[in-house]
Amino acid sequence: MTFIIRSTDMLNTVLGWIAGTFMGIATLAVLAQVFIRFVLPLMGMAISAPWTEELARYLMIWVVFLGVAVLSRSFRLIAVEMIVVALPERAGIGMRMLSVVICVCFFVVVATVGFGWTAMSSIETSPVLRLPMTWVYMAMPVGAVITIFNLLVFAAEILTGRRRNVEQAEIMD
Template structure:
């Protein structure tokens, strides 16, 4: 089981590089848009770069889904932990596992919904780049599939190490 955890961690390392490239691409596209719109406009050079907004938006979608999947690995998504910490330890830990199982069910549902979006994306194209929106919509099922893997890896790791699942996000309230 720990082999799966190591595999997921290795995959997350590769995803971090993809995230870095996407963030760099977003930054460069946004800078280019600003340069074209404001800097070149001051010199009466009317050059249009409508593709930059579209590319930056699509990269942001990928960053959101891939970044959320990595955040699942260490339980770093936004959550209200006040309940699990105010309960006795055993009940709080149990509630935390229950919440993760509910999250897993939600992630599975979102993968299914994402697959339906993929079908829709096959018949739709982006307005400026005229590319199939399948590439954009693929972020959803892939991201949620990775969230499933990372959440399962989190559960396996905490159970096998005997750690308190409530402290996986770096907090220590006790």
């Protein structure tokens, strides 16, 4: 179990760095677009850079799905903890496990839809960058599958007593 937890945490560290890098590149692309669209015309240069918008959009899609996967590892997604904390420990664990089951079911649906969209997009390319749209749509099932895996590892930690509550999860991360 320790090997799986450490491997999962290393994977999520790498994914966090990838998501951060994608976010940085998307930010630079948007800044370039703002500069090209608003600053250069003031200097008498009218050029177009449609690739910046497309690149930023596709990178942000990956950031969202990788970010959800990384945050699900420590159960740091949006949640109302007031009820879980107010319950006795066993009931709180049961409530947390119920929410994990609901999240896993949701992400199974997301992965299924994502794989379908990825398969349908195999002949498409993006309008400006001419990227295969499979790479863009693949963010959805990849992120969902990693999220499911992270949620299952988190649930295993709760059930084995490695994590008693979400506050401990934040301390351990």
